[in-house]
Amino acid sequence: MIIQSYLSPVAGLVLAAAACVLAPAPLSAQGVGDAEWFGPAANGLIDQPSRRVYRKPAAPRTAARRAPSSLRDGQPVHARKSYQRRRVVQAARYRTPRLSSSAKEWDDSFDTSTIRHMAPVYSDPLGNDVTRMPDKPGGGLFQGSLGRSRIGSKTPVISQNTLDAMQAAIARYEYLERRGGWKPIPAGPDLRVGSRSPRVGLLRERLMATGDLRQRSGNSNSFDAYVGQAVQHFQKRHGLLATGYVNSRTLKALNVTASARLTQLRLNLERLSQMVGSTPKSFIMVNIAAAELEAVESNSVRSRHRTVVGKTDRPSPLISSKVVQVNFYPFWHVPQSIVRKDLIPKLKTDPGYLARTNTRVLKSWGGEEIDPATVDWNDPAAEELKFQQDPGPSNAMGFVRINFPNSHAVYMHDTPTKGLFSHEYRAYSSGCIRIQNVQDLVGWLLQREKDWSPSKVNQTINSGESVDVNLKNPMPVYWTYFTAWAQPDGTVQFRRDLYSRDGVGQLAANY
Secondary structure: OHHHHOOOHHHHHHHHHHHHHHOOOOOOOOOHHHOOOOOHHHHOEEEOOOOEEEOOOOOHHHHHHOOOHHHHOOOOHHHHHHHHHHHHHHHHHOOOOOOOOOOOOOOHHHOHHHOOOOOOEEEOOOOOEEEOOOOOOOOOOOOOOOOOOOOOOOOOOOOHHHHHHHHHHHHHHHHHHHOOOOOOOOOOOOEOOOOEOHHHHHHHHHHHHOOOOOHHHOOOOEOOHHHHHHHHHHHHHOOOOOOOOEOHHHHHHHOOOHHHHHHHHHHHHHHHHOOOOOOOOOEEEEEOOOOEEEEEEOOEEEEEEEEEEEOOOOOOOOEEEEEEEEEEOOOEEOOHHHHHHHHHHHHHHOOOHHHHOOEEEEOOOOOOEEOHHHOOOOOHHHHHOEEEEOOOOOOOOOOEEEEOOOOOOOOEEOOOOHHHHHOOOOEEEOOOEEEOOHHHHHHHHHOOOOOOOHHHHHHHHHHOOOEEEEEEEEEEEEEEOOOEEEOOOOOEEEOOOOOOOOOOOHHHOOO
């Protein structure tokens, strides 16, 4: 300071010591968000002729634009702007995301652009190798294995690496079970940032048990932003919308016991062991329980897609086959099971449905067309009629169908009802698999075909014409049922036991 330059060295030291005494104690990392004022180290002191005052915190964007003096003075304008842009991005990166009730949350575990690099591996108290993020040392058994970075992995579920990670996860959950697992959280109002309740204390303990929340975050009854981030991480690991607050579905997932989760890990390890080593380097894997699809190329996940799978009373079957055909703008020959269960009951109350959806009535496949107005839909004989939906925007297959030989008459396809992909629960079909962003999957399937360049695929899609493509290089496809698996970085994934095949109770099936 200029004033200090005119004083003796001793007087300068006295003033400096006084400033340190008067300055408030630095806030802990966890308390900064609740503070009304920043400490001097965070916001600086303002010199005035008669007194010193603290400056009130600026808006996040303004604070992000503040560059060091080395960039403010004597540097080119483009250098200062580049620094400001970086700071704005960094500031935005750590803001807690907000989702409105109508927002379509995208679980970044399906976004291969967010795949993170492997972190150093250390040994946990059990002697298992786990990943521990260098900037988050310590903090308990699961602290390193479940760091709160964005979830994503290029490792296929069906792989030796996943098998090894599951064995390590089983050892950790055995340790948790021996310690008594975790306490259930009682039912009550939704918990979110700002909530204060003894239930929040139990929530903290539950999240710390599995490493979603750091051990050093404390055991208070206050729901702060750190708990919100931990809840988001937990929700991503369980296939739930990452809202950051605890609703009834998240509460059910939290209350599944450690014993049940251990049983799921052991059971899925057995399922996975039967497939690892028998799959080729490139294949398609549909995980029915997770309503997810992986496109694997050269033993690495090329893309992930959300899917809609079979209802609980019309489950999607387990399948091992090969994709042999792609149909652009297909006709849909409505299966007789859907005719009996869905279509005829619909036509009894809404006879105009066929006209609106461009569906024709036939006496037999390839036979004479019948005027729907002449049909008595209450007559049991109506169930024997054939129904064919023409290609178009309302076609149940969307713009493409992916065929493979199987005894269940099922296939994979696009859909006109794409809003279902934003749901947590996606078991709405009659057994077939509907695929989000299916055009990307189709382009990958056809890139190995000689005459099908990406431009030709786009041209075919834009033409609206029905085209059948027989694959000269069939692609293996597997429909599987995995409710638990682990990633090489130690992240343990769980999904609801959709068809109650794990035998661990309804709580694990109904969230």
